[in-house]
Amino acid sequence: MSSKVISSAIVFETLATSVSQCDRSEKFFLHFLEKPMELKLCELIGLKRKIENIDLTALVSSQGPDIEILYLSHQHPILVLSIYEILELREVLSGTFTMLELNSLIHKSIHRKFS
């Protein structure tokens, strides 16, 4: 898996987290916590939605610990996220999709137009 990570290009990064994409496998790598997570586009979209749907106000005001547990699929580890990590993921995923949409616009207006 590490060779795939090396051949990938950074899509968006913050100080602690980044998302890169591998053109060969057409997958994304979320560099977060210890191990990078390999995600297909639909999984990345699913993760973004789950992160966006977390009710932070309810999390803060709840009696229990301020953590959210996310299950993506059997191929991925269960994510146990603190409020700080949720905010971190929100930022990196929002930035990632902005960049992906920008890349898509560039492809549409330049590459596909003149090919």
Added chain:
Amino acid sequence: MKDILRRHQVLKLEIVDVINKQIKMEAHSSSAYLAMAGWCDLQGYDNCADFFFKQSEEERKHQLKFFHYLTDMEAQAISPAIGDCQHDFENLRDVFETALDIEISVTDAIHDIVGVCRKHTDIATEEFMKWFVQEQIEEEYIARRALELFDVLGEDKIALGMIEEKILSVSYDGAN
């Protein structure tokens, strides 16, 4: 950098959301028609029961058509949880009144999806939706004509018997 977004995401997220919402609505309609069929069967209106069993199957087919469209477009289709639906009705007319209300709600929702498609210039999904727009013309027509039988024939026992006889022949011939 490859345009993975375009290669694997055919539909905009807002389009996926409205179609998933529609999948749920069609599932709920199918469930509601099934409840109507059950009520009619219990009351001895066998043909009306058949009419609603058929309607229930139609809605289920619509649900699957939307579901397959999303999966074909590499989007996540959500199999919906369906809430409770109406099982008790005042009389046979009340059942058909409710059926027409359902069809009007579905038509409005279909038109809203077309509106969202236009907002995002999603021409492919708008084309896909054309079948449903036509289908709703037919569904609403049938629901309205069925209800009109009560206005024409009345609601006494003889009239209800005649409605039972006529209900399965209510159909839409197209805008000819």
